[in-house]
Amino acid sequence: xxxxxxxxxxxxxxxxxxxxxxxxxxxxxxxxxxxxxxxxxxxxxxxxxxxxxxxxxxxxxxxxxxxxxxxxxxxxxxxxxxxxxxxxxxxxxxxxxxxxxxxxxxxxxxxxxxxxxxxxxxxxxxxxxxxxxxxxxxxxxxxxxxxxxxxxxxxxxxxxxxxxxxxxxxxxxxxxxxxxxxxxxxxxxxxxxxxxxxxxxxxxxxxxxxxxxxxxxxxxxxxxxxxxxxxxxxxxxxxxxxxxxxxxxxxxxxxxxxxxxxxxxxxxxxxxxxxxxxxxxxxxxxxxxxxxxxxxxxxxxxxxxxxxxxxxxxxxxxxxxxxxxxxxxxxxxxxxxxxxxxxxxxxxxxxxxxxxx
Amino acid sequence: xxxxxxxxxxxxxxxxxxxxxxxxxxxxxxxxxxxxxxxxxxxxxxxxxxxxxxxxxxxxxxxxxxxxxxxxxxxxxxxxxxxxxxxxxxxxxxxxxxxxxxxxxxxxxxxxxxxxxxxxxxxxxxxxxxxxxxxxxxxxxxxxxxxxxxxxxxxxxxxxxxxxxxxxxxxxxxxxxxxxxxxxxxxxxxxxxxxxxxxxxxxxxxxxxxxxxxxxxxxxxxxxxxxxxxxxxxxxxxxxxxxxxxxxxxxxxxxxxxxxxxxxxxxxxxxxxxxxxxxxxxxxxxxxxxxxx
Numbered sequence: 001x002x003x004x005x006x007x008x009x010x011x012x013x014x015x016x017x018x019x020x021x022x023x024x025x026x027x028x029x030x031x032x033x034x035x036x037x038x039x040x041x042x043x044x045x046x047x048x049x050x051x052x053x054x055x056x057x058x059x060x061x062x063x064x065x066x067x068x069x070x071x072x073x074x075x076x077x078x079x080x081x082x083x084x085x086x087x088x089x090x091x092x093x094x095x096x097x098x099x100x101x102x103x104x105x106x107x108x109x110x111x112x113x114x115x116x117x118x119x120x121x122x123x124x125x126x127x128x129x130x131x132x133x134x135x136x137x138x139x140x141x142x143x144x145x146x147x148x149x150x151x152x153x154x155x156x157x158x159x160x161x162x163x164x165x166x167x168x169x170x171x172x173x174x175x176x177x178x179x180x181x182x183x184x185x186x187x188x189x190x191x192x193x194x195x196x197x198x199x200x201x202x203x204x205x206x207x208x209x210x211x212x213x214x215x216x217x218x219x220x221x222x223x224x225x226x227x228x229x230x231x232x233x234x235x236x237x238x239x240x241x242x243x244x245x246x247x248x249x250x251x252x253x254x255x256x257x258x259x260x261x262x263x264x265x266x267x268x269x270x271x272x273x274x275x276x277x278x279x280x281x282x283x284x285x286x287x288x289x290x291x292x293x294x295x296x297x298x299x300x301x302x303x304x305x306x307x308x309x310x311x312x313x314x315x316x317x318x319x320x321x322x323x324x325x326x327x328x329x330x331x332x333x334x335x336x337x338x339x340x341x342x343x344x345x346x347x348x349x350x351x352x353x354x355x356x357x
Numbered sequence: 358x359x360x361x362x363x364x365x366x367x368x369x370x371x372x373x374x375x376x377x378x379x380x381x382x383x384x385x386x387x388x389x390x391x392x393x394x395x396x397x398x399x400x401x402x403x404x405x406x407x408x409x410x411x412x413x414x415x416x417x418x419x420x421x422x423x424x425x426x427x428x429x430x431x432x433x434x435x436x437x438x439x440x441x442x443x444x445x446x447x448x449x450x451x452x453x454x455x456x457x458x459x460x461x462x463x464x465x466x467x468x469x470x471x472x473x474x475x476x477x478x479x480x481x482x483x484x485x486x487x488x489x490x491x492x493x494x495x496x497x498x499x500x501x502x503x504x505x506x507x508x509x510x511x512x513x514x515x516x517x518x519x520x521x522x523x524x525x526x527x528x529x530x531x532x533x534x535x536x537x538x539x540x541x542x543x544x545x546x547x548x549x550x551x552x553x554x555x556x557x558x559x560x561x562x563x564x565x566x567x568x569x570x571x572x573x574x575x576x577x578x579x580x581x582x583x584x585x586x587x588x589x590x591x592x593x594x595x596x597x598x599x600x601x602x603x604x605x606x607x608x609x610x611x612x613x614x615x616x617x618x619x620x621x622x623x624x625x626x627x628x629x630x631x632x633x634x635x636x637x638x639x640x641x642x643x644x645x646x647x648x649x650x
Contacts, residue, residue: 070449072456116634123391124589126452127581128633131626134578142619255456262453301472302571306464312457316450317442 015187032176036169044168045240050273050280051175052236057260057272058186059229064258065267066190067222068202070126073133074257077227079140079249081106081234083147086155086244095158099235106231107224114223115216133254140246152245155238165239175236182229186269189225198222202267230257252305259308263315265324274323282308362491363607369497370566371603372504374625376559377580378587378595379511380552386590387528387548390440390451394459395556396577401462402428402557403569404470411477421561425554432553436546459574467571475569482565496565503562507555508596515592524548579606582629588639597640602628 004011004018016022036044060074084105088098117128140147147153157165165171189195197218200208209215238244256279264275286304293303319325325345333340380395392398405427410420439458443450481495515521527534527544535541560573567573583602587594602625610621620627632639 064449068447068449070452072452117630120633120637123385123448123452124585124633124637126448127391127585128630130578130581131629134626135623135630138619138623142617255460258453258456266449302464302467304464305460306468309457309460309462309464313439313454313461316454316457317439320446320450 013191015184029180033173036172041168044172046280048168048172048175048236049240050276051172051179052233052240053257053260053280054179054273054276055182055236056230056233056257057264057276058182058269059226059231059233060257061261061264061267061269061272062186062189062198062229063222063226065261065271066195066202067198067219069219069222070129070258071223071226071254072126072130072251072258073136073254074129074226074230075249075251075253076133076136077106077110077230078234078237078253079136079246080109080227081231082155082238082241082244082249083140083153083234084231085235086153086238087146089156089158090153095160099232102231102235103228106234107228109231110224110227111220113227114220117223130251133251137246137250140249147244147246150246152243154243155241157239157242171239178232178236182232183269186229190269194218194221255308259312261322262312263322265322266320268322268324270327271322271324274327278323282311358490359611363611364604365491365493366497367604367607368600369500369603370606371583371600372500372596373559373563373576373599374580374583374602375596375599376504376507376555376562377577378583378599379508379592380555380559381580381584382587382590382592382595383548383552383555385584387524388444388545390448391455392549392552393452393455393577394462395552395580396574397459397462397466398428398432398553399556399560399563399576400466400571400574401431402560403564403573404466404475405557406561406564407470407475407477407569410479411475417479421558424561425557428557429550429554431550433546433550435553436549437542440549441542441545459577463571463574472571477564477569479565500562503558504596507558508592511551511555511592520544520547579625582625582632585629585637586632586639588641591639591641594639594641 002018002020006012016025035047039047056074056078059077060071063069063071063074081102085098085102088101089095093101113132117125117132120128141149143149144151159165160170160174165174190198197208197213200211200213201215201218201222205215241248260275260279261271262275263278264273265271283304286307289307290303315322321328329345332344377395377399380398381391384390384392402424406420406424409415409423410417413420415423435458440451440454443454479496479499481499484495486493486495486498515525523534523539524544524547526537527539527541528548531541534544559576563573563576579602580599583599584595585598586601587596587598605628606621606624609624613620
């Protein structure tokens with residue numbers, strides 16, 4: 001066990017809690033920065049993709065994990081980000097000017113959608129976002145002037161300081177930089193009064209309201225912030241894909257994002273990275289599974305959704321806190337070594353909660 | 358005349374939405390969970406019926422009945438084994454769980470039956486009747502009549518049978534029902550099985566129109582619109598909502614040129630969102646108000 005000895009008030013607002021944190025996270029960042037030296041372009045691309053997924057995951061985590069609002073249509077924000085970015089780049093706006101515009105646009109769209117929709121709670125919200133996802137997908141198909149419709153839309157690959165995005169190392173550094181930035185932004189949002197209000201809303205709306213949290217405002221804000229992060233991820237995703245087609249941003253992508261935060265661990269930013277690694281490598285994992293299965297089953301296209309659903313169900317039932325929850329348990333096991341009790345994390349007995357008044 | 362024709366077609370497809378929505382409503386009323394896998398259960402029903410009727414060569418009525426029984430048993434165990442475990446967790450968990458179940462069912466169907474499009478012959482296929490210049494196909498007629506019969510049976514069941522009354526009691530107040538000696542867990546599983554059976558009936562009735570493949574599970578999503586429009590938690594509301602959605606969809610499809618292109622596919626979702634924004638209680642909501650911020 002580590003006991004933190006506080007000698008200074010400023011210690012309370014440090015992002016890193018103690019020297020151990022500082023050491024390990026610095027090591028991680030150095031390792032990530034040095035990554036292009038060790039591994040080849042293909043895997044670098046994969047890691048960039050994981051970074052993009054993690055940014056989108058941060059977005060959804062703020063909404064679902066911290067504010068407790070389910071969104072089944074978050075691929076729409078990825079799409080909005082991707083198309084806006086590609087449109088701006090095509091019209092000659094430089095990369096670093098385009099990204100802030102994308103973030104602002106997705107923030108505004110999130111707020112605009114959020115204000116009417118977030119008056120709903122629980123299930124109704126899930127259904128409404130699902131419907132919005134479908135509507136967005138159709139808008140991407142039909143609004144040909146802006147999105148190129150079913151023909152698709154090429155994404156120009158800009159140059160940064162003479163380095164092209166075609167070079168996977170450059171793209172990797174861009175993605176990594178944005179991931180680190182988003183992570184810092186998210187950490188700081190979540191420990192500000194805004195973030196505390198989100199968590200209060202998640203834990204009990206009535207309690208939050210009685211403490212003076214304006215539910216409608218903060219829910220819309222959460223939706224908008226979430227949209228901004230996801231839009232940013234969408235802009236980067238546009239570069240990763242290279243050619244936008246509307247069917248990329250379908251419900252399956254929305255559900256992959258949900259899988260990401262559930263598997264990673266609801267209510268933890270670490271979880272977004274774990275989940276992103278998981279979702280990013282899931283196709284490879286499935287490909288490996290295929291080899292071990294008899295060919296009559298292994299070659300079926302239905303295997304992917306089936307495993308996808310199975311993993312989701314197993315995590316919800318047996319490890320609701322996801323990979324991060326498992327990691328916390330393992331860490332506690334070693335910290336308390338001989339005295340660890342399984343009951344520490346035993347689920348409380350609960351009964352049906354009613355929304356009916 | 359064309360308008361009436363459109364409305365009849367709309368009513369037929371609306372009845373399917375209504376039946377699926379009925380499944381949502383039954384489960385929601387009882388357990389306050391929404392079964393996002395309802396459409397996939399419908400798909401499973403259609404596939405099972407195809408296996409029994411199309412492959413094993415069973416009689417249509419026999420195959421239909423057996424399908425409903427199989428899916429009802431499946432629904433019962435789905436609740437008893439899986440869904441019951443997460444009672445009391447936030448709604449998010451149930452949403453994710455049932456979505457996961459839906460994916461498993463869809464994956465299973467495409468592995469077990471393949472991704473081809475199947476059809477099986479029914480006594481209604483290809484027959485039409487004319488009435489005052491209106492063309493009504495037997496398939497549409499079978500859907501409408503089937504819905505009327507099912508809804509009447511359910512109405513009688515909930516009003517007069519002991520189990521039906523016990524179900525209403527449990528959905529009214531679980532604890533009180535439990536104190537009165539009603540086996541609430543068993544009753545809930547039974548509600549899941551009725552709801553699954555409803556979806557299966559919808560699936561079999563729908564099979565001659567859309568044919569059988571994994572994509573028909575998307576009907577479950579449009580049925581949400583029906584359930585919300587009718588006021589989640591109201592059985593007549595689900596059917597009426599479904600019929601309205603069906604008619605709106607037909608009309609949007611025909612008058613697409615006057616509106617904008619592609620409105621047909623999203624009309625159900627537009628109705629859903631507009632309902633939620635303007636009048637989230639729905640048309641037939643009972644006393645259960647939608648909590649608003």
